Amino acid sequence: MIERVRDKLTYANVVACLCLFLVIGGGTAAALKGTNRVNSRDIVDGTVKGRDVRNGEIGSIEIGNGEIGPVDRAPAPAGRVSQPHDGPGCAGGQSIADATDEALLLSVEEFDRDSTHVSDATCVNPLRSRLTAPLSGLYEIGAGVEWPSNNAGTRTLSVRKNALTPLAAERGDAVSGAATVQTVQTLARLEEGDFVEAVVRKTGGGSLTVSGSQSYLSLAWLGP
Numbered sequence: 001m002i003e004r005v006r007d008k009l010t011y012a013n014v015v016a017c018l019c020l021f022l023v024i025g026g027g028t029a030a031a032l033k034g035t036n037r038v039n040s041r042d043i044v045d046g047t048v049k050g051r052d053v054r055n056g057e058i059g060s061i062e063i064g065n066g067e068i069g070p071v072d073r074a075p076a077p078a079g080r081v082s083q084p085h086d087g088p089g090c091a092g093g094q095s096i097a098d099a100t101d102e103a104l105l106l107s108v109e110e111f112d113r114d115s116t117h118v119s120d121a122t123c124v125n126p127l128r129s130r131l132t133a134p135l136s137g138l139y140e141i142g143a144g145v146e147w148p149s150n151n152a153g154t155r156t157l158s159v160r161k162n163a164l165t166p167l168a169a170e171r172g173d174a175v176s177g178a179a180t181v182q183t184v185q186t187l188a189r190l191e192e193g194d195f196v197e198a199v200v201r202k203t204g205g206g207s208l209t210v211s212g213s214q215s216y217l218s219l220a221w222l223g224p
Contacts, residue, residue: 077134079116081106082216090123093211096202098153103129103163103197104145104210106217116219129197131219133190138222141167143198144183146214151176153204159184159217160199167196174205181214187222 084094084104096102105128109117114134118127133139145157151174158169168186190196198217202208 075113076221077114077116078218078220079112079114079131080110080216080218081108081112081117081128081131082110082213083108084210084215085123086211089121093209095207095209096200097207098205099201099203101199101201103160103199104143104215104217105129106198106215108213110213110216129217130195131197131217132195133192133219133221135221136191137189137224138187139190140185140187140218140220140222141196142183142185142216142218143168144181144214144216145198145200145210146212147174147180147182147202147210148208149176149178149180150174150205150208153202155180155182156201157182157184158199158201159186160197161188161190162194163197174202 084106085091086093086107090107094102094105105123105126106117107120107123107128109119112119116131116134118125118130120128141159143157143159145155147155153174154171155174156169156171159167161167167188168184170182170184172180172182174180188196196217196219198215200210
């Protein structure tokens with residue numbers, strides 16, 4: 001009996017039985033028409049979730065040229081914040097004491113994609129000095145500071161990761177009769193949750209107040 005049933009089995013019979021079973025059970029069957037390929041028309045919108053695809057299962061070989069357009073790509077994480085303690089509700093600039101390392105408390109978000117910065121209209125959250133990497137990868141990081149005119153001592157600007165690790169720095173003498181403007185830029189690999197800060201230091205001339213859009217910190221994800 002089993003042998004006679006086995007002789008009657010064909011690919012079409014098996015597929016037909018499976019489809020009937022899925023329909024009766026409330027499932028969904030997709031007819032792939034023998035192409036060995038699943039197209040977007042074979043999948044009901046919203047039925048395939050991220051958890052249905054294992055990490056590393058889809059690579060460039062599975063995606064044809066031109067099949068992903070700009071609307072299919074999520075915007076790359078990036079942010080730029082400026083004006084230390086100088087936004088609405090703030091005191092009008094950040095006072096930097098002599099011979100002290102201080103992270104710039106940046107108040108104005110020029111742009112922020114993927115929540116890299118902590119917004120704080122009250123200007124009391126100390127975490128507003130940070131830009132945080134929302135995913136791991138290679139980042140371009142930049143920072144700047146504009147010191148008011150004062151010819152005493154030196155000025156230092158650095159970018160630090162996680163408050164401790166220096167990534168880039170620039171040190172020079174104060175400029176007499178004009179503002180001292182410093183900028184640094186670097187590439188660094190950050191893990192998800194790592195943060196960077198613009199840290200400044202001065203010597204000589206007492207406390208100075210920094211403000212304005214030339215005092216800034218920026219972060220842009222370049223790739224994995």
